[in-house]
Amino acid sequence: MSGDTVYIGCGAGFAGDRFDAAGPVVRTLARRDGPRYLIFEVLAERTLAIAQRLRREDPEAGYSPFLDDYVRPVLADCVANRIRIVSNFGAANPLGAARRIQAIAAELGIENLKVGVVEGDDLLGIMSADEVRALPTVEGLPLAGVDLVAANAYLGARPVAAALALGADVVAVGRCTDVALTLGPLIHEFGWAEDDWDRLAAGTVAGHLLECGAQVTGSYFADPGYKDVPALARVGFPIGEIGRDGSVVITKAEDTGGMVSERTVKEQILYEVHDPSAYLTPDVVLDLTGVEVRQVGPDRVAVIGAAGHPRPPTLKATVSLDGGWLGEAEMSYAGPNALARAELAVEVLRERFATLGVNSPVRYDIIGVMSTFDGDGAPLRKAAAPSPDGDYRVRVAVRSLDRKVAERVTNEVLALYCCGPAGGGGQRQSITSQIQTASVLVDRDRVRPRVALA
Amino acid sequence: MSASPASGEEMVRVRLHEVAHARTGDKGNRLNVSLFPYDPQAWPLLAEQVTEARVLERYRHRGASAVRRHDLPRLPGFNFVIDDVLEGGVNGSLNLDGHGKSLSFLLLTLEVEVPARLALHPDRTVGQASVEK
Known part of the structure; x- marks a missing residue:
């Protein structure tokens, strides 16, 4: 039944990722029946800091410098096929990104596009630099006596879901967790409660696997003779199929190279993870210790066994x-x-x-x-x-x-x-x-x- | 999963690269290296041999101060979290590879002793690598 599975494709896994990767993802999503989303993860820590500097020089600037490169090639097809776009390309200026997207839409002859913005991640907008310096540091340099270029909290998935509930065709976020780009749409579609920890954990695993683009489809993986990957130069970007019950299948865009195997998925499950029993996010603490992967078809891998625990009382900020x-x-x-x-x-x-x-x-x-x-x-x-x-x-x-x-x-x-x-x-x-x-x-x-x- | 090889089975000494694959990720000055045997049956052997102490030794020249191994027998795999190995992290390192993206292959240079039947995983397309008996 349509509506019980949400399809989420990834069009970019880092700032500067291929500009033409989203095309095959959009064409594949267009053939699916049910809620469909395209995400772009394009905001590194460094990218955001640079964006803050740019915005200070020009109030209209400070969104992703690659916004046009990612959005323009796919916007018309996404709108025509009701594929909604969610991205952190808002960077230091989600509202500026929204205005730019409206301008692109106007140039393409797209009418009545609704662009949602999520703001509020900028700590320097709600507290003094001294207050920021006094926050407990969990990683990196001591902050006493240094000038701050930027300070941004990682927002979770709830505000992304709220923007979708307003009817947004495109959602521009600043700093949020990469996972929130996926989990936000899932919360919006399925209405998962704030304490539905296991389903939030399943959505978090899906988001974690999708957020780095082709790293789950054979890239950052190929090792000739040991781990061979077909047609790596044409590597397809991933698509997650997530069920209302928290089932997760990772697949990829049709008519592309690369592969989705148990091995590609296993490597990405632990990517940038420290303690697998407690991966902290604003929405849920993810426990990966019971996770298993199963090849369920060509380029289709199911991920089961993610467990969730109550979310932490604090947010991480960079x-x-x-x-x-x-x-x-x-x-x-x-x-x-x-x-x-x-x-x-x-x-x-x-x-x-x-x-x-x-x-x-x-x-x-x-x-x-x-x-x-x-x-x-x-x-x-x-x-x-x-x-x-x-x-x-x-x-x-x-x-x-x-x-x-x-x-x-x-x-x-x-x-x-x-x-x-x-x-x-x-x-x-x-x-x-x-x-x-x-x-x-x-x-x-x-x-x-x-x-x-x- | 049986931890011990059958008695009398031929054992070979190989680089970890022959029996397992790995990936690194970085956060600040902390690196994680995940490790997965090609054949799930090799997991208990790797658990015995790829210890925190050996991994720390392999990364110590990079400033590694501590290694914590997290076991994931159901994947099956391991996650090694290595502190202070990135010489300040991507924003502070002078190394060519400030992210440590290549460092999974440093782990794969460790030698392990495994039954000959596990030394070549079934999907491999290269010829028999140098295997020391």
């Missing part, structure tokens, strides 16, 4: 601080005796940074020996016995609150062209602004989500 600058630069050495030339380049750089008074910690890698797994002091590289000949790439990295320090370091790698060992080539460098974050807990009664149609 506080963003100025992280200064990250400078990185690289230079390659190849062919006979390349390793010795790369090592000499590292020695030259060390001495130059001492001469120039660079006091910030600098990391030196030789890519091709051991870099990704290594620690900052290169213990693995020192223990390795690499070939003297080869294709080696020197990399240095530095962080500093002072951009000039980052420039001094990267410029020295550039100078290796004329002042370094023989045959150095392929220099690249970048300097990027950084955000540091900390997680704090805030009493849930302090945070009052606001829901409206824009």
